[in-house]
Amino acid sequence: MTEPVLHHYPVSPFAEKARLMLGFKRLAWQSVQIPLIMPKPDVVALTGGYRRTPILQVGADIYCDTALIARVLERLAPSPSFFPQGDSYALRAAAHFADSTLFWNTVPVGFQPGSGMMKIFFKDAAPDYLAAFGKDRSAYRSDARRGPAHEYRANLAGLLGGIEAQLAAPYLFGAAPCYADFSLYHALWPLWLPEDLRPMLAPYPRTLAFMDRMTAIGHGRSSEITSTDALRLANSSKPESVKNPVALETNGIVLGAQASVMPIDTGLDPVIGELLTASADEIIVRRADSRAGTVHVHFPRFGYQLNKPG
DSSP: OOOOEEEEOTTOHHHHHHHHHHHHTTOEEEEEEOOSSSOOHHHHHHHSSOOOSOEEEETTEEEESHHHHHHHHHHHOOSSOSOTTOSOHHHHHHHHHIIIIIHHHHHHHHTOTTSHHHHHHSTTOOHHHHHHHHHHHHHHHTTOOOOOHHHHHHHHHHHHHHHHHHTTSSBTTBSSOOHHHHHHHHHHHHHHSSTTTGGGGTTOHHHHHHHHHHHTTOOOEEEEOOHHHHHHHHHTSOOOOOSSOOBOSOTTOOTTSEEEEEESSSOOOOEEEEEEEEOSSEEEEEEEETTTEEEEEEEESTTEEEEOOO
């Protein structure tokens, strides 16, 4: 089996979620460190414009979004499973809430200037780079509202109590971790990792114990390669054939026609390619790049929009 390649950077909570999922699956994987901010020419060569972090590469197949990455890892290594109690609505709801609502309350607190994650990962950053980072993230969020830090702290005061109550068992839904636990872990990571912010979690001993258990999973066995190596791998590989292609609710876009795919909330950069399938679970487009060759770019259906280009 071709080792999966994770394109990521250390400070990304969603990348931390993917690293921990790879560790849980006990998979050997290859690591490509990518730029934190645009431009990201080697990433764009693989994805066609998608800029959210991380992405998972398996040969010439490029998987976007950790929700889909989890499904791919489940297929590559079915045991231990991300769904030990089944793929329930409650699990999906808990994962989505953590990936969205909880995440967008912890990140503004965890990434305050001069403290938290900024103190760990950006302590030596020059002022012009910090300004460029802020500008990049502003464009990434588009016109999504960002409130003051005290608003998010107030929200967390209510949310953390609910999380603590849910963790009567070692994990959200029982004695074994499931996919929703990885979503909860990464959303809390910006508060848990920095020593100056961890006191926010001190009143919640079950939550702290949960974070310790999840951290103990580790990131597994990885080896560093360059983005040039990853592009060569894509160019020398053949994408997997698409099984049982369908065109579900495509608003008139037929299979084989050009289609545009992009997220509905942040990182609104469209990817244009030949539509290979649009099922209830996944969208796949084929595109060609002078360096990456022919690749299939995969997106989850939920949280993404499919349109005609232009």
